[in-house]
Amino acid sequence: MDFNDTPEEAAFRAEARAWLEANAEPLADGEQPEMGENLSPENVAAAKAWQKKKADAGWACITWPREYGGRGATPMENVIWNEEQAKFKTPGDIFSIGIGMCGPTVMAHGTPEQQARWIPKLLSGEEVWCQLFSEPSAGSDLAGLRTTAVKDGDEWVVNGQKIWTSGAQICEWGILVVRTDPTVVKHAGLSYFVVNMKSPGIEIRPITQINKAQGFNEVFFTDVRIPDDQRLSEVGNGWAVALTTLMNERQSIGSGMGVGSLEDLVDFAAGIEIDGKPALEDSAVRERIADYVTKARGLKNTSLRTLTALSKGLPPGPEASMGKLVGAVLQQEAASFAMDLAGASGALLDADATPDAAAWQERYLSLPGLRIAGGTDEILRNIIAERVMGLPSDARADKGIAFKDIPTGPPQ
Numbered sequence: 081m082d083f084n085d086t087p088e089e090a091a092f093r094a095e096a097r098a099w100l101e102a103n104a105e106p107l108a109d110g111e112q113p114e115m116g117e118n119l120s121p122e123n124v125a126a127a128k129a130w131q132k133k134k135a136d137a138g139w140a141c142i143t144w145p146r147e148y149g150g151r152g153a154t155p156m157e158n159v160i161w162n163e164e165q166a167k168f169k170t171p172g173d174i175f176s177i178g179i180g181m182c183g184p185t186v187m188a189h190g191t192p193e194q195q196a197r198w199i200p201k202l203l204s205g206e207e208v209w210c211q212l213f214s215e216p217s218a219g220s221d222l223a224g225l226r227t228t229a230v231k232d233g234d235e236w237v238v239n240g241q242k243i244w245t246s247g248a249q250i251c252e253w254g255i256l257v258v259r260t261d262p263t264v265v266k267h268a269g270l271s272y273f274v275v276n277m278k279s280p281g282i283e284i285r286p287i288t289q290i291n292k293a294q295g296f297n298e299v300f301f302t303d304v305r306i307p308d309d310q311r312l313s314e315v316g317n318g319w320a321v322a323l324t325t326l327m328n329e330r331q332s333i334g335s336g337m338g339v340g341s342l343e344d345l346v347d348f349a350a351g352i353e354i355d356g357k358p359a360l361e362d363s364a365v366r367e368r369i370a371d372y373v374t375k376a377r378g379l380k381n382t383s384l385r386t387l388t389a390l391s392k393g394l395p396p397g398p399e400a401s402m403g404k405l406v407g408a409v410l411q412q413e414a415a416s417f418a419m420d421l422a423g424a425s426g427a428l429l430d431a432d433a434t435p436d437a438a439a440w441q442e443r444y445l446s447l448p449g450l451r452i453a454g455g456t457d458e459i460l461r462n463i464i465a466e467r468v469m470g471l472p473s474d475a476r477a478d479k480g481i482a483f484k485d486i487p488t489g490p491p492q
């Protein structure tokens with residue numbers, strides 16, 4: 081593997097940087113890019129404007145095929161774009177679900193009419209999308225979901241509840257998996273729809289998280305009507321469509337985990353004092369940080385192996401399953417160490433009182449979510465055990481049983 085840009089990649093980097101320099105303000109020394117989703121009205125407006133600007137110049141959705149308005153860029157060029165964009169002040173990202181998961185699913189399973197209706201406004205940032213999959217008793221076991229859709233003429237009537245729906249409160253559209261046939265095994269009775277989030281009968285209740293943010297929601301459906309022409313793929317084929325979404329979800333969450341935030345840890349330790357000297361000069365601190373950075377570099381190189389495979393048109397190898405599992409734990413440990421270094425101020429989540437330490441607190445409190453979203457640590461270990469190592473599969477007590485016959489309460 082060659083770590084240097086090829087001449088084509090170097091040219092792409094120069095072009096990306098030139099456009100960014102002409103259209104955005106560089107981050108000041110030590111300033112961090114906006115982390116994660118920010119759902120304030122100001123950020124939503126700024127993020128939509130930034131997305132539109134990129135779309136007009138051909139820098140939005142750069143890995144999407146050209147026929148859908150993308151740039152047809154390679155995975156490696158996407159990494160280069162992200163590296164360059166991270167050096168500039170840009171609004172918090174509100175499009176990751178739409179661009180990373182919903183768009184590719186509509187491209188793979190939508191009719192030409194559906195694609196023409198949804199893709200352009202997703203690309204230009206006019207419309208924001210969310211993912212309505214998880215339910216109170218269906219997360220890891222997504223195919224056990226209980227929200228139903230019943231056909232009525234040219235429409236479907238949806239009833240049930242979704243939960244953990246990121247960004248639902250600011251979205252125009254959502255991708256929705258529902259049960260349309262409870263008389264067959266659980267995976268076979270699902271169908272997949274695109275729902276207008278402003279439809280009558282949808283109630284969105286934000287959930288306040290440990291870090292005080294309201295990033296996700298409960299979404300209740302009461303007799304919500306969805307036109308049949310908003311169904312993706314055949315009735316009963318929802319699981320196959322959902323797998324396309326989930327595959328894209330894991331790819332977009334797993335990539336990008338790694339060394340970035342640990343460079344901040346080095347800067348942070350350089351600015352904090354222990355016994356009158358910068359913490360970074362303390363040998364125990366140096367050893368710990370070196371350990372994290374070594375692991376992060378290993379992760380980055382592992383993800384580059386995946387990219388090399390993708391660039392050569394090969395399927396990603398087993399290493400693709402490791403990014404989120406290893407990276408999220410590593411980031412959590414590093415954030416915890418930074419809070420220890422900050423001493424008493426590490427306990428404060430008040431950006432006015434302790435701007436630097438509060439940023440680590442904020443990160444520490446957000447990271448458990450990353451170990452759950454898009455597949456928990458345990459589920460990722462199951463995937464590695466079964467699909468990578470070839471170990472026997474997890475016991476599945478409901479195998480071969482029609483969904484309606486799966487016991488849901490204590491034995492009678």
Ligand SMILES: Cc1cc2nc3c(=O)[nH]c(=O)nc-3n(C[C@H](O)[C@H](O)[C@H](O)COP(=O)(O)OP(=O)(O)OC[C@H]3O[C@@H](n4cnc5c(N)ncnc54)[C@H](O)[C@@H]3O)c2cc1C
Nearest residue numbers: 211212213214218219220244245246449452453454456458
């Ligand atoms: C920040 C965040 C954002 C999210 N955004 C969205 C979103 O936008 N849309 C959406 O639909 N969902 C979203 N989710 C939900 C997410 O997909 C689920 O939380 C996740 O799939 C786990 O499901 P669950 O919460 O129901 O936990 P459960 O599946 O009930 O798991 C509970 C515990 O049991 C363990 N467990 C479960 N099954 C097994 C098994 N077979 N073997 C071993 N251990 C097991 C799990 O690892 C976990 O520790 C989000 C979650 C988070 C944290």
